[in-house]
Amino acid sequence: MLHLFRRCGIEFFIKLQHCLLGLYAWEFVISLDFDWKVITGKHAFRWPLFFYFAGRYLMLAALIGIIVSVDPPTSLNCHNLVTFNELAASASLGLACINLAVRTIAVWHNKWITRLVILLVLGHWSLVLQSGLVITSWTPTSGCVIVETKNTILAATSLYAMSFDFIVLCLLAYRLAFALDPISIASGGLARRLISEGLVYFLVSFVCNSISSLLMIIIVYDPVVAVIFHIPACVASTIASSRVVRSLSTFNAETGRVQ
Template sequence: MPDWNSPAELAVDAAAFLKFIHAMAGLYFWEWVTTLDYEWAFITRQKRFHYPAVFYFLNRYSLLFTMIGLLIAEDSTSEINCQALYTFNQITGQAASGLASINLSIRTIALWQNDKRVVIPIVIIILGHWSLILQGVTVTATWQDGVGCVVGGVNNTILAATFIYSMCFDLVILSVSMYKLVVSARTGRSQLMSLLFQDGLMYFFIAFLSNMLAVVFILLNLNAILSVIFNIPAAIFSTIVACRAVRRLNNFATKGPEIFSSTGHSFRAAPTAGNVVAPTKSDLHHGVHVQMQTFTVADDHVSDTDVHELERKGRGVPDVEAGDGSPSVEYKVPYGASAL
């Protein structure tokens, strides 16, 4: 068993920590650059801005500033205030983990349609999470000539409690979401339900494993460097999967409503829905009456391929009408179906 606090071991761990931080920074910078089109869609107003996007952007950019701060701390050649810089890095890094959980919570709240029985407990859990995140400085760092910023000590108790709380929080959110999805699946799972289920599982397992690895090294308390070495990967992986889940859900919603019936069958309606006309009844030759709901869509948003596809599947009957002078296409779907 090596002496984990010997000068030689600390020097080796510091070198490994330096290379590890650069690798993690490269990973996150690559993720950030390759997904800037999402931000551009908001800037150019291709996407409408809603309040959940605030937590999404706070999550992304708090971690971005954390990685920049860590690179400054590790690569500085002239003396800097290491304690102030590490305090900033700690707050923004822990905030990124907390915001990742909030992004998952918002999806769960939306899934339950703002049910107070779900919203109130989740808000209480979030407040408890942030009370740990904002506990104060748990890492101390000092400047050493010829070395740079050196981590001097870590408050393992608060740090471990924060990560364990995050793991339990994510488990509660996943359980509540899965319960809702299982109940909804009894009437046929839609594409949206499947997306939420898959993303929720992916987020939970990646975030849980990365947080668990950080907790193990915190509790082992080998030395000050190894106690915090896996904190950054936990924040990075949680942020990446949470932001990807938000983007996937938003991109799914912009493709148009999904129509699904009580029989479990589902299909996507036209990309852009226009006016929803009141339900009508159509008479069939054998005297059977079927209630229909009509979606009117401007024909410049509907391609011939969409029309022929609906006709081929037998799920819609396209009609052409002249309203205000501009042609439009109507798709009639069963009135008993639900549109998300």
């Protein structure tokens, strides 16, 4: 019975990765116009966009790598490929958090808040850069199959991301609600846009990371089922974060009120 459950889990995992790649590819293509405007200079490149581009393309590379690992044409080195996929997906989650954190730093423009946010970022990335959390083995039928996972660190990464996003969103909301200079910060509806976009991102990230963390904590007997929603959480957070960046960047270009 347990063997059948594990087999169903593997099949579901493989199909889910194909669906995620299709979803992300569609999202990627329909938003390429923004990337092209930045590349061609039609939209000004500001340094926070580095995190947007890095997270967006790392997530795409991770999904392609995952598809190769679960549906390979020939035998391959699972360890190296899976390590790359794992780091790229986790890094995209970390970069998604940074996208909102950068805007909080910009709104506060306070050295203590900046230091606090930087410390939170460093703490998150100390978990993100952990490697060897997913151990796989090669099988002719299913490619690189997960045989062991370090659920504690993976769950800690997701929980940290949730806490990080919550702290940053609260700081952002507080600053915009009690801004000393309401004309420069809240004019043109920028405050409402920052709060609404940030809240949408936080809710998406919170729900997805909550499900992922709970499965890792509760289901310890099957490594595949335990981490089955880790990649969906990374994908959802990256999509939501990228949409926030594009929305705010478009808003900025239309108003010209943000430095």
